[in-house]
Amino acid sequence: MARIGVVTFPGSLDDRDAARAVRLAGAEPVRLWHAEDSLAGVDAVVLPGGFSYGDYLRAGAISRFAPIMGSVVDAANAGVPVLGICNGFQILCESHLLAGAMVKNTQLTFLCTDQVLRVENAQTAWSNQFAQGQEILIPLKNQDGQFIADEPTLDELEGEGRVVFRYVGNPNGSRRDIAGITNARGNVVGLMPHPEHAVEDGFGPGTDGLGFFRSALTALLASA
């Protein structure tokens, strides 16, 4: 059975839910700790949502220097699937594994809503179980969720098909409605909305979130 690691930082909130989502998708969740530098041999890694280190300095800025992040960066560069959700996305941007950065939502408030996303790239390690152009519904909840990058970077992301998810109805001012992006290789994906909260009927807005984790399982089988 595939083993997918979920990293807990001080201030992580959604690590348990991410581990539950991994289990419901049919993989074995492995809890990883920020202060260790071992990934315990996992096949893929999830950086969960929350407010690691209280979002001090900038969201994700201090987590980037956690001992485990050196191993996550090495694994990502070696092709291991890595998913950053919300605060995890912010950490991946601060670690330079993904482009851009997040700033406060335009309306300056915390947002919590079920959000429709359009799948713009159904070929990454975390989106291959969706159809190109498919619309999915998963929760969104954050304060610093506005995705920002300079125009050349945005053009590069668009041109290389690295925009993975776009908001249908931009909730927070994100440039070009971008909700999630990938790296050049397609193994590292980050997004602000929370797939791990939409994995079981009766809990959340549906089960569209399962597709993220099943995509990783498919990607792992394909590379085995």
Add this chain to the structure above:
Amino acid sequence: MARIVVEVMPKPEILDPQGKAVAGALPRLGFTEFAAVRQGKRFELDVEGEPNEEVLEQARKAASEVLSNPVIEDVVSVHWARES
């Protein structure tokens, strides 16, 4: 003890929602002379021992690598604090 001050501001081309909110509040309190507000960060780094150029260079490095994110922010100043 010597002190180094690092000042970081959001990039001019990036909308600063916090500054905008402050700018919106000022006229309501009777401060009508200010056309715009931008909000940044000030860091104070205390230095053990003698202040020298090497330490200041370390501060510049920390400012660009840790204290700011070049995607959204500029380091506008790294300088010794004046004696108080």
